[in-house]
Amino acid sequence: MESEPTAELIRAQLRRLRLAAELTQEDFGKQVHFSGSQISAIELGQRPYDRLFLKRADEVLNSDGLLLGLLRIAELHGQPHFLRPWLDAERVAQQLRCYHPTLVPGLLQTEHYARAMIRADDMFSDDEVERRLAVRMDRQAILTRPNNPPILIAVIEEATLRRADESFRGIMTQQIGHLLDCVKRGGVLIHIIPVEASVHVGLDGPLTLARGAEGDWVGYLENQVGGATIDRADEIATLLSRWEGIRSVALPKGQSELLMKEVMESWSTI
Template identity: 60%
Template sequence: MEGEQTADLIRAQLRRMRTAAGMSQEEFGRRAAYSASTISAVETGTRPLDIPYMRRMDEVLDTGGLFESLLRMAEREGQPSWFRPWLDAERGARQLRCFHPTLIPALLQTENYARAVIRCDDLLSDDKVEKRVAARMDRQAILAQPDPPQLIAVIDEGILRRTDESFRGLMAQQIDRLMASAERPQVSVHVIPIHVGLHVGMSGPFALARGADGGWIGSLETQLNGSVIDSESELATLMSRWETVRNEALPRRQSIDLLKEAVTSWT
């Protein structure tokens, strides 16, 4: 609810600043390259807010990026309360380690893959699905910043081999993204081959973030919620499990070769 309240405040501020600038919705729309009906829909809440729209409003109203910042705040507030400390840790991390036995890690997902995964929750409306997709894509901006964190991702080969013809194009695109990401100097992708069989990582996904101060924080997710891990004993357990899954995985170059072979099977 906090995120929705912030979004309402953004809409009210947009109306106020447009009016203070002496512009009707029609004139404002002409300057912003949007129709008057779109301006009205945004201000009344029948059209969801999005980053491209906010950026354009900032340009027209010369706000110095105010509305984009407010929307990103609203998106953050829309996340579960337990997840917000992890988002802060992720944004400020100097190194990220993530393991997932069943899905591509969120920071390396394509938009189409993320949408397909999020839509698996049939309790979500289309609007909520799209908001979650946008929030997930926004998280990935940390990898494109001038001084990005090092990201080490470990995945299970089974993720790449799910046999469903309806996902053929989606999976080919997703594995292409993994290969492109793995070629970047700050990103490493390691694959645990199927022949490894059972291993401790099959108990569930987890992630670790090291901040600028050298301290670590962990994240666990379940079907219903999740938790942020910061106690020394629990972090030590996660570190031990990380070393186990990392040691089961192939080296970087061999993992890329496996990705190349997997994408061929989808194309």
Template identity: 50%
Template sequence: MEGEQGVDLLRVQLRKQRALAGMNQDEFGRRTNYSASTVSAVETGTRAVDLPYARRADEILETGGLFESLLRTAQQDGRPAWFMPWLKAERAARQLRCFHPTLVPGLLQTENYARAVLRFDDTRPEQEIEQQVAVRLERQEILHRDRPPQLVAVIDESVLRRRDAIMAEQLAHLLRMAELPHVHIQIIPASAGLHVGLDGPLLLARLPDGTWLGHLENHLGGDAIGTEDKLATMLARWECVRGVALPEDLSIALIKEVESRHGPQ
């Protein structure tokens, strides 16, 4: 079972079993110690199903571990359940905006860079890491399809100047990607000093109907952001982040300058 289908099945079963138990979303929320809005968001797919939620639902609905089992099955292909709402948006998006204060955004990572990042968690078995690397590379295929989304990526200069051996390859890849007409890369120079983007990564997708979906990640997972007020904050912060970045031509020149310090490929 593919992860996306598994998550959809999990949501269907959550709704079905709640209804069979004679509970509306308000009552189920009270019993599980979640708000009714959270229950609704989980069941409609705007909020990820995490392990605590699945276990609590199993407990209240007396399903014998059904939801935990479905969640773990959905996660086996390297796509964590909390990431599925964003993955759907990413595939459908007309425009993508991404910024990470300390890393190259996932859609622009090389295989070796992605592998190094995923190894930050040294408790993961190698097989799982390789599976997740494959998933990340598969995501990047949207940039090479017939009608790709526009990608605007902002990267902090400090990210470029990591001295890891894999950076020469990664910088060369950024330059190749920047040659694509729909990929726009801008660099925030060190001279910008402190800026709002240092608070954390930003991911935004403009969907075919013109609406936006955001995504915020942390050490434990991530959440899709679809409410108007929170999206307004994310979009405003994005404008601030992009506002301190260099224009594209100067950004590419900076990447080339940093790449030259790594010597010939």
């Protein structure tokens, strides 16, 4: 949920943009598929808005994504306190290294895959699932930003790519295709740990590392109830050593791509 000051700012900007466009609430409402009274209620804070509404409003008002951008900022600042230092490090990283023993890293997840993973927690309402999904998708924008995007190196378990029942097969096929597209686009390197490597140091848990412009490293460790940002030199040294242990059992780039294609084809033909 957006904070109240940010919600007020979004409503104020919505009204300012609408008036600048010389649109009545009724005329504007028709263009975004709302009634004039509904627009009035949104501007007065008597009715909530969602991402779809703000996206339509930005398009109609030619606001260059201002309203949706404000919502994204509010959502990022609304993240738990333990996550905020990591988000700051991730946003300015020159290189990212990601490993998870059971999942595709969040920065490489498709929308369908991410939604399924978030929805697996039945404590989340549908609205909360969609909010978390939107934040996750927005974070991926760092990989395609026009100025100095980070290099992402991801290590993924072959078993992760092969874990899918019949209902999940289409999502998994699309997800692997997305991984291959990311590699082809450039800026992303993916290495697969084959199932034969049954025991290695990475099985202790997921880890992510970010290297800043000055060469400094920050780490992030997640768990069932939250996560921790790591910046102490001795702990970073340990994580870098663990990363090298994980990377050492993964296949080279070319072999990893061939294995991903093989797994994707196996899901497509079953």
